[in-house]
Amino acid sequence: xxxxxxxxxxxxxxxxxxxxxxxxxxxxxxxxxxxxxxxxxxxxxxxxxxxxxxxxxxxxxxxxxxxxxxxxxxxxxxxxxxxxxxxxxxxxxxxxxxxxxxxxxxxxxxxxxxxxxxxxxxxxxxxxxxxxxxxxxxxxxxxxxxxxxxxxxxxxxxxxxxxxxxxxxxxxxxxxxxxxxxxxxxxxxxxxxxxxxxxxxxxxxxxxxxxxxxxxxxxxxxxxxxxxxxxxxxxxxxxxxxxxxxxxxxxxxxxxxxxxxxxxxxxxxxxxxxxxxxxxxxxxxxxxxxxxxxxxxxxxxxxxxxxxxxxxxxxxxxxxxxxxxxxxxxxxxxxxxxxxxxxxxxxxxxxxxxxxxxxxxxxxxxxxxxxxxxxxxxxxxxxxxxxxxxxxxxxxxxxxxxxx
Numbered sequence: 097x098x099x100x101x102x103x104x105x106x107x108x109x110x111x112x113x114x115x116x117x118x119x120x121x122x123x124x125x126x127x128x129x130x131x132x133x134x135x136x137x138x139x140x141x142x143x144x145x146x147x148x149x150x151x152x153x154x155x156x157x158x159x160x161x162x163x164x165x166x167x168x169x170x171x172x173x174x175x176x177x178x179x180x181x182x183x184x185x186x187x188x189x190x191x192x193x194x195x196x197x198x199x200x201x202x203x204x205x206x207x208x209x210x211x212x213x214x215x216x217x218x219x220x221x222x223x224x225x226x227x228x229x230x231x232x233x234x235x236x237x238x239x240x241x242x243x244x245x246x247x248x249x250x251x252x253x254x255x256x257x258x259x260x261x262x263x264x265x266x267x268x269x270x271x272x273x274x275x276x277x278x279x280x281x282x283x284x285x286x287x288x289x290x291x292x293x294x295x296x297x298x299x300x301x302x303x304x305x306x307x308x309x310x311x312x313x314x315x316x317x318x319x320x321x322x323x324x325x326x327x328x329x330x331x332x333x334x335x336x337x338x339x340x341x342x343x344x345x346x347x348x349x350x351x352x353x354x355x356x357x358x359x360x361x362x363x364x365x366x367x368x369x370x371x372x373x374x375x376x377x378x379x380x381x382x383x384x385x386x387x388x389x390x391x392x393x394x395x396x397x398x399x400x401x402x403x404x405x406x407x408x409x410x411x412x413x414x415x416x417x418x419x420x421x422x423x424x425x426x427x428x429x430x431x432x433x434x435x436x437x438x439x440x441x442x443x444x445x446x447x448x449x450x451x452x453x454x455x456x457x458x459x460x461x462x463x464x465x466x467x468x469x470x471x472x473x474x475x476x477x478x479x480x481x482x483x484x485x486x487x488x489x490x491x492x493x494x495x496x497x498x499x500x
Contacts, residue, residue: 107277108319108326109375110185113352115274116330119267122260123274127327130278131320133486134449136471136479138316139309140456141285145292146308147469152289153393155459161398163455168394170452171283174444175387176422178281181440182383183207183423185348186376192350193369201427208420211381216413230378235322237371242325244360245332272493276446279319283445285456287386288312290393305469329356388415447494450487457483 115123144155156163187203190196196203261267292308334355356368392412457479460471471479 107280108323109352109372110348111274111277112323112326113330113334114270116327116332117334118270118330119260120331120335121327123271124324124327126271126275127278127323128320130275131316131323133482134279134282134453135316136475136482137282137453137456138280138285138288139312139475140460140471140479141288142292142308142312143305143469143471144460144465145289145296146305147466148464149293149296150289151293151393152286152456152459153390153397155462155464156455157397158462158464159455159458163458164394164398166451166455167286168398170448171387171390171394174281174283174448175391175419176426177440177444179380179383179387179419179423180204180426182376182379184427186373186380188348189353189369189372189376192353193373201424204427205424207377207380208384208423211384212416212420214381215385215416230374231318234371234374234378235318237367237374238322238325238329240367241356241360241364241371242328244364245329245356268493268496272446273443275489276443276449279316279323281445282449282452282456283390284386285452286390287382290386290389333360384416384419387419388412391415391419447490450483450490453479453483453486 112127115127141152144150144152148154153164153167156167183204184200186207187200190207191198191200191203198206260271334352353365353368353372357365360368389412392415457476459465460469461476
């Protein structure tokens with residue numbers, strides 16, 4: 097559920113909806129392939145945690161300091177932008193649905209403050225329970241919206257929507273951003289390993305590897321289906337309507353909900369509103385939990401590995417404040433364009449994906465991994481196909497962007 101809470105957010109509500117709205121069902125196959133290609137690297141997180149009782153950060157450290165330094169750099173480079181991106185979308189939704197007079201930065205600060213208090217008071221237990229409720233509400237409300245949209249839509253209108261062009265620069269830019277967070281940034285694999293270990297602490301027994309992997313697979317497949325739902329809603333409800341989605345967070349939220357309710361029916365407003373708010377709030381609070389949860393052991397591993405503890409490495413509440421504060425600073429300078437912020441964050445995730453994918457593969461095939469828990473031959477081949485695909489696509493993008 098925590099994986100789903102982190103994954104189902106901007107990639108689904110914003111990017112998947114934009115994909116459907118702009119190109120109909122043209123990118124549906126890309127969405128499906130992205131989920132298939134990235135599967136092994138997300139599975140390696142809970143696999144390693146369940147097998148060793150450690151997080152992927154420990155695994156990276158066993159590969160060498162270069163790996164932990166690499167992940168630290170990647171985390172610092174993306175965490176403020178990603179936290180800002182998911183928070184501004186949440187703020188836009190709250191402002192529109194409840195008609196709040198606060199501006200987007202003030203709303204974002206309020207959302208982050210509430211999230212900070214929840215995490216500091218309850219930490220993992222409250223987060224775990226909250227996500228179970230949020231994801232169930234999200235899945236039910238989104239499914240209802242899709243069913244009614246399918247019932248009302250004239251599929252002949254799809255041909256009137258613009259098609260994706262591999263020769264169009266703006267289409268390629270969107271594609272890179274779309275793949276970057278579909279189903280989620282690969283950073284989430286490290287979060288998943290940390291959450292898995294935290295979950296084990298609250299149990300009186302250690303679950304078997306197959307149970308941990310089954311739990312992950314349910315979440316992973318569920319988020320992929322939800323992404324298809326949101327793309328379908330964008331294609332059925334917005335595509336061909338002549339409406340262009342605004343880059344401003346508040347206006348985007350208003351357009352999204354109004355277009356849904358206009359086409360599906362005014363009765364659906366509460367359902368769409370609940371689906372949208374639960375989607376984004378779950379992502380906001382799980383990201384704000386995850387980044388501090390990652391930074392504390394990273395700093396300790398790199399700088400204080402041989403000391404019993406250090407204030408700056410061990411105080412996760414301090415990192416919560418740092419992440420939230422950094423996100424607010426980002427919003428101050430980029431709040432006028434939600435789309436730009438989202439595209440920057442998703443593109444960074446896309447470019448770093450091959451590196452993290454390779455690191456995850458090395459960890460679960462390393463000598464420190466129990467032999468009985470290492471991936472099977474078919475999963476190793478599967479992973480290498482994914483690494484080659486992600487690397488090739490990234491090289492293509494860099495050449496296309498900077499050399500052509």
